[in-house]
Amino acid sequence: MLERLLAGVSPAVGRILEAALEKRELREREASVLLSAEGVDFFALLRAADLARSDDNGDDVSYVVVRNINFTNICYVGCTFCGFSRHREEEDAYDHPLETLLEKARDAVARGATEICIQGGIHPAKDHNHYREILLAMKREFPDIHLHAFSPEEIDFGHRKSGMELRDYLRWLMDAGLGTIPGTAAEILDDSVRSIVSPRKLATARWVEIVKAAHSIGLRSTSTLMYGHIESVEQVSAHLNLLREIQKETGGFTEFVPLGFIHERNILFNHLDARPGASMLEDLRTIAVARLFLRPWISNIQMSWVKMGPKLAQMALLAGANDFGGTLMEESISRESGSHFGENLPQEEIRRLIRAVRRTPVERSTTYEILRRFDDPANDPPSLEPEQPGELSGPARWRQASRS
Numbered sequence: 235m236l237e238r239l240l241a242g243v244s245p246a247v248g249r250i251l252e253a254a255l256e257k258r259e260l261r262e263r264e265a266s267v268l269l270s271a272e273g274v275d276f277f278a279l280l281r282a283a284d285l286a287r288s289d290d291n292g293d294d295v296s297y298v299v300v301r302n303i304n305f306t307n308i309c310y311v312g313c314t315f316c317g318f319s320r321h322r323e324e325e326d327a328y329d330h331p332l333e334t335l336l337e338k339a340r341d342a343v344a345r346g347a348t349e350i351c352i353q354g355g356i357h358p359a360k361d362h363n364h365y366r367e368i369l370l371a372m373k374r375e376f377p378d379i380h381l382h383a384f385s386p387e388e389i390d391f392g393h394r395k396s397g398m399e400l401r402d403y404l405r406w407l408m409d410a411g412l413g414t415i416p417g418t419a420a421e422i423l424d425d426s427v428r429s430i431v432s433p434r435k436l437a438t439a440r441w442v443e444i445v446k447a448a449h450s451i452g453l454r455s456t457s458t459l460m461y462g463h464i465e466s467v468e469q470v471s472a473h474l475n476l477l478r479e480i481q482k483e484t485g486g487f488t489e490f491v492p493l494g495f496i497h498e499r500n501i502l503f504n505h506l507d508a509r510p511g512a513s514m515l516e517d518l519r520t521i522a523v524a525r526l527f528l529r530p531w532i533s534n535i536q537m538s539w540v541k542m543g544p545k546l547a548q549m550a551l552l553a554g555a556n557d558f559g560g561t562l563m564e565e566s567i568s569r570e571s572g573s574h575f576g577e578n579l580p581q582e583e584i585r586r587l588i589r590a591v592r593r594t595p596v597e598r599s600t601t602y603e604i605l606r607r608f609d610d611p612a613n614d615p616p617s618l619e620p621e622q623p624g625e626l627s628g629p630a631r632w633r634q635a636s637r638s
């Protein structure tokens with residue numbers, strides 16, 4: 235019976251998995267074969283990725299205590315996958331004053347946040363000074379908080395308005411407190427796909443230019459992919475290869491985060507015939523292939539619980555992922571596109587989900603230094619989640635458990 239089980243893996247997939255486990259660098263076309271794995275091949279892929287994860291990262295699963303802050307949803311770029319942006323006249327358009335951003339940051343710090351992630355729409359009336367003012371205001375009140383802010387699209391916009399040389403502009407933001415940048419706005423780094431999903435956003439070459447410039451001055455970034463819409467497996471493989479090449483050159487990526495397309499409320503699905511997001515198989519294949527293809531260059535593979543939901547996120551931990559992402563506290567980009575998995579996952583719940591798959595939770599910084607290990611649930615600290623009036627479950631139960 236066991237022989238039958240092993241013999242079921244196709245020779246082509248078996249050879250690729252063996253090579254990956256021997257730490258041979260996979261080729262793009264091999265990634266494409268794995269991204270199409272079905273049946274027994276699919277399960278073998280997940281198992282191989284889990285073994286590679288164990289070799290690369292051990293059994294720790296990291297997470298970061300972070301609050302997302304979107305300072306404005308006013309944006310005229312018009313990406314077809316976006317359910318978040320609003321025009322200025324729309325009823326629910328917002329442009330938060332600095333004091334509101336600081337209020338959100340105060341709440342985050344009280345709940346243990348070490349990072350504030352700041353991104354917003356491309357508001358036509360703003361300029362480079364606005365980005366800097368946000369950083370300065372945050373650092374004035376919270377000098378120790380790590381500011382992870384401004385996608386390459388926002389950097390592109392601010393840089394063009396500034397008239398500075400790109401590296402000088404990035405240094406100017408770093409001087410004001412910028413710690414790292416999100417590697418979002420990547421979607422698929424293929425201009426034929428971008429011409430449909432984000433026709434007015436920065437092109438692939440500009441994304442690469444900004445990320446490399448940032449890395450060259452010590453400003454690290456995440457790397458991302460948006461999948462499950464109109465892309466082919468070959469385009470995903472080429473995207474992964476481009477990220478790997480950048481990493482070989484700069485070493486500046488902290489992690490890779492595959493982000494599944496949320497389809498309900500946007501033009502891309504409703505009018506442009508995109509697929510309705512990724513299937514569960516695609517979600518897990520993407521995590522697993524990322525683990526095998528990017529090793530040893532990018533060894534932190536993060537799953538997105540906002541996109542996948544907590545249960546599939548647990549499965550992703552068995553398919554090559556070693557990072558649970560962050561608490562978020564506030565999330566509107568996925569929610570506005572139709573995600574149903576909430577905005578806040580308290581640390582206590584993240585630790586429970588990690589332990590349920592027999593792994594050890596560790597709190598990390600944005601750049602993956604381990605801040606705290608949680609080897610024994612009996613020694614977990616009390617919850618810092620705020621009490622909600624009339625609350626019957628969730629945070630109230632964790633608080634109660636930590637008091638008893």
Ligand code: SF4
Nearest residue numbers: 309311312313316319
């Ligand atoms: S994805 Fe970003 S740049 Fe594109 S429309 Fe939405 S907010 Fe604007």
